[in-house]
Amino acid sequence: MTSSRPRTRIQIKNRAAILDAGLDAFSAHGFRGATLDQIAETAGMSKPNLLYYFGGKDAIYTALLEQLLDTWLDPLREIDPDGDPVTEILGYAQRKLDLSRDYPRESRLFANEILQGAPHIHSHLSGDLKALVDDIAIVIARWADEGRIKAVDPRHLIFSIWSLTQHYADFEVQVTAVLGHAAYFDDAAIHLNRMLRGALEP
């Protein structure tokens, strides 16, 4: 454990408020662009009080990233090697799209971190993430070999699903501006389903 466990109700409540405010700030401005003043104000407490709960700016950011990485890859782990290939891949894409709709701030936090060179999580990318992708890539390659989906580069297919789905959270401002309205996730789901089906079904 890097930090002591919260015990009292007020500790739990304040830590949660800080993390939520931090997510607002870091996802909107990146690590260097966010300020403790801003986070403290959003969380409804003074800056020294905020620093009573977290050792510093870095500690808040790190806690958010760890929390995120812990759950961000779950949809990928849920792919069933024994399931129907098209169903499994489309289901994965849908779960990722759901994440973009339900947790856009988390998506943008992650995007900011990667965009700026992933200084805090580089080892995670070439460690856990690479290992997991390698595993799934074997499954997808087998499906292609068996002719159950079209020939496809497994890793680039995964990149495609990441980019297609995360785009709706990370570039939300642009999507909304171009469409002229904000409620686009149902249309996006239909579109992605059709596109991926066309690209994958033999």
Place this chain on the structure above:
Amino acid sequence: MTSSRPRTRIQIKNRAAILDAGLDAFSAHGFRGATLDQIAETAGMSKPNLLYYFGGKDAIYTALLEQLLDTWLDPLREIDPDGDPVTEILGYAQRKLDLSRDYPRESRLFANEILQGAPHIHSHLSGDLKALVDDIAIVIARWADEGRIKAVDPRHLIFSIWSLTQHYADFEVQVTAVLGHAAYFDDAAIHLNRMLRGALEP
């Protein structure tokens, strides 16, 4: 004109050095995360000297964005409404992928700006960009109506091409970490070609 034209050779050279250094900094850290010290050092001059050429941090950033927006949409404008639909769309995707390969910093500059809410270019998105996408969407819709490509949501197809191609510049660190190597653009081109062909050909 918002700024006086550079005249002497040394002015041209210094302004170019500043813009290049600014592109480095802003694309890597976002607007608020980048510093003038960093830009001045990369450009090889003192901070006051840098400010002799540009009015301030904002002026450098704005100049970079204007320069970028001016050329960023050219590949989209090159789509020929009278050409072969699949060829035109795949050609567009390839041109966008070339941009990600040849101008990754510009892609990340744009991504940072959008990710952080597009404060400097919001009017451009709902103005010029929306108008251009609306035009192309009509062409793509006609192609679909004529049965020359599969039924597809034109605007979401454009989003898909943007996300698929820009991902290779914006998430370069992650792509490299997962693949274990850096020279992936040829593979990406083959993959995108196959995927889009499968998704589009009737």
Place this chain on the structure above:
DNA sequence: GTCTATAGACGGATAGAC
């Protein structure tokens, strides 16, 4: 055109009273 020096605001973090 380029520099040193510095103003003035803001950033993260701490001291110490309550």
Place this chain on the structure above:
DNA sequence: GTCTATCCGTCTATAGAC
């Protein structure tokens, strides 16, 4: 646990010599 006051470093930008 929470606050006010404050330290100190960094940031953008300017003054003014050369």
